[in-house]
Amino acid sequence: MLPSALMGFGVRLLDPQKPIPGSTMILLVDVDLRNPEMVARLREFRKVSQRGSDQIFAIGKNDLQDELQATALGARKTITKPITEKVLAKHIEERRVALGMTGQTAITAAQAGAQAIQDSFDETKDDTPVNIDKISEAGKNIAASIADLGISEWLSTVRVYHQSTFQHILLVTGIACAFAQNTGMSNSDIAKLTQAGLLHDIGKVWIPEEILDKPGKLTADEFAIVKRHPMDGYNKLSSQGNIDPLILHGVRHHHEYLNGSGYPDGLSAPEIPDLTRILTICDIMGALLEDRSYKPPFSIEKSISILMKMADDGKVERALVRALAHVMTQHWTPAEQPKNSGALKA
Structure with a gap:
């Protein structure tokens, strides 16, 4: 489960069937690098990406073929699968330092x-x-x-x-x-x-x-x-x-x-x-x-469903669970639009 925002960056799980947005500053890639269509999309992203954007590829352990393909596609580095919240945070933190970002984080x-x-x-x-x-x-x-x-x-x-x-x-x-x-x-x-x-x-x-x-x-x-x-x-x-x-x-x-x-x-x-x-x-x-x-x-959706079941059982107040569901599922809307990072998975 990936967050919607982390350390001043908006986070999106990208649709592997669509072009990769050129505004993406950090692209974490976890896809089949033997798929010609996916490789074509990654090559197209290189043409439209912003200067200084990073591509980080998640590959199988000791997978030399994927390592070579990732390098050919412009990977700044490769990491071992899977992509997790902690992995994302590590690379965003590195990116903040590289960009000299000093804005507030949690x-x-x-x-x-x-x-x-x-x-x-x-x-x-x-x-x-x-x-x-x-x-x-x-x-x-x-x-x-x-x-x-x-x-x-x-x-x-x-x-x-x-x-x-x-x-x-x-x-x-x-x-x-x-x-x-x-x-x-x-x-x-x-x-x-x-x-x-x-x-x-x-x-x-x-x-x-x-x-x-x-x-x-x-x-x-x-x-x-x-x-x-x-x-x-x-x-x-x-x-x-x-x-x-x-x-x-x-x-x-x-x-x-x-x-x-x-x-x-x-x-x-x-x-x-x-x-x-x-x-x-x-x-x-x-x-x-x-x-x-x-x-x-658990996902927020699964967690809310468990709380709703507890409300059905008379343990917690349904109206409060509904209010919490609204709070937890709101879109993140900071005063200043965050930079973009994306995870491309297939």
Whole structure:
């Protein structure tokens, strides 16, 4: 799954049956190089491409014939298949440096957010108060980044640069923030929902890594340990006395379902406020979109369909899922048109 935007570049999956747009600055090619029609299209692109554009060919491992063909077609370099989000990010980053691009990306906000999460985990381990001002500042930076660059840029950046628990927390935070911004929530509620995203899994600091990162199904005992994290996080944060009650509710109850089948307290719809309901669906969406060593990310469409099934089962609110679907499937529309990159696959 490729993003629609990454680090200031628009990303498109190109139709191999159509001419390649001459405006493409980075062309990642994963096609049959023994197909005469495809070779002809690549040759035509060389005639119309902009000066300084790059062609990077994905070929099979140790495929000398494709290596020679790619070189003949103007490849700047070849890489081993497949083309992934991380591969795309690597070459876009190289391109940004070569072009002297200094425009804003989501990297700085994501790194600051990751540092704030790390600090909060360290403070929790050391039994010292979590610095809520630092969490608040990280939330403001994330909100500004998403408002400027869009949710697609945020998701792609986080999946490229962060792994495991931090990736999940940053994905959930970004999705929750984008939901709040795009559904007309107040600045105060945007801040609360973003901070709740950054803090919602702080209780995982006490879960062993071998359980958190286990590729297979958890045993009953392992799942019992995982299920403690909402209450553990709530107990830690509520003892500080300086965190908004709605944020605390989200931390404790983001695994509750409207039909009472969630945990830790088995709450039902009347007991679950909107902020927690929103955080819950964003938490599920973040988990589905995660890129882990043992699990590729689901598509947004597949993730939405899973959430809709959960709405059918009475677990989450259908209207909120529909609103989230609208937020997640919007086209990326930055103030300034990004440069183009494309992936040609067949």
